[in-house]
Amino acid sequence: MSDRNEQAGREAKPSPSRASRGLKDDYVLTRTIPTRWMDNDVYGHVNNVVYYSFFDTAVNAALIERQLLDPAGSPIIGLVVETGCRYHAALSFPQDVQAAIRVAHIGKSSVRYEVGLFATESDLAAAEGHFVHVYVDRATRRPAPLPAPLRDFLTTLVRKDAA
Numbered sequence: 180m181s182d183r184n185e186q187a188g189r190e191a192k193p194s195p196s197r198a199s200r201g202l203k204d205d206y207v208l209t210r211t212i213p214t215r216w217m218d219n220d221v222y223g224h225v226n227n228v229v230y231y232s233f234f235d236t237a238v239n240a241a242l243i244e245r246q247l248l249d250p251a252g253s254p255i256i257g258l259v260v261e262t263g264c265r266y267h268a269a270l271s272f273p274q275d276v277q278a279a280i281r282v283a284h285i286g287k288s289s290v291r292y293e294v295g296l297f298a299t300e301s302d303l304a305a306a307e308g309h310f311v312h313v314y315v316d317r318a319t320r321r322p323a324p325l326p327a328p329l330r331d332f333l334t335t336l337v338r339k340d341a342a
Contacts, residue, residue, distance in 0.1 A: 200267045201295050201304040206279030207336045210237055211299070214272040224269035225276075230306050231262060234294040237278035238310075247329045255323045257290070257312030264308035268298070275299045282336040288322040289313045290333055 203209065212233055220226040242248035248257075270276055277297040284291040291311045295304040316323045325333070 201307050203277065203279055203295065203297055203302045203304075205281070205338070206293075206295050207281045207338060208241060209277050209279040210240060212236055212276045212278050214270065214274050214276060216272050219272045224271045227264070227266065230264055230266070230296060230308065233276055233278050233296055234262075234264075234292075234308050234310060235259075237280050237294055238292050238312075241280065242329075242332075245332055247326075247332055254317050255314050255326055255329075256317050257314050258320075259310050260289075260313050261311040262308065263310075264306055266306045267303070268301075268305040270296065270298060270305050276305075280336060281338050282333050283309065285325070285330065285333050285337070288315070288324055290325070292336075 214225055214229075218225045218229045239248060239250075243250070250256075277299055279295045279297065281293050282290055283293050289311055291309060293307070293309045296306040296308075297303070298305055314323050314325055314329075315321060
């Protein structure tokens with residue numbers, strides 16, 4: 180069976196899902212997250228749904244540690260409205276994972292986080308993902324402007340050489 184691009188005499192372009200793997204240095208803030216026995220699936224590697232948990236942990240821990248988020252009481256909260264992940268290499272228990280974050284875009288009431296997951300001994304991403312938080316009033320769930328302290332912190336996560 181031949182490829183349609185071949186038939187038309189065009190060179191096939193690489194799929195976005197086959198984009199080159201990011202490096203730890205492409206990110207701004209890193210945290211270590213241990214894998215758990217229960218994170219592995221029947222195939223012997225961390226299940227894909229756990230990667231999203233790593234993303235969430237990396238971002239929300241950074242916000243909580245800086246007192247920018249109180250999950251039980253903050254009047255303004257971030258709701259995830261978009262996510263995505265590209266998988267490059269398997270991670271498995273008992274590896275520690277380095278979760279590295281950066282901010283790709285800051286809007287009036289939203290932010291796009293990008294997260295790279297790395298085996299501790301590797302500078303090449305095992306997975307790279309993103310998610311978008313829209314910040315809303317906790318009570319009304321209506322979009323709310325990013326509080327100044329949060330905006331200030333997010334600005335430090337923007338890669339200066341990527342702008």
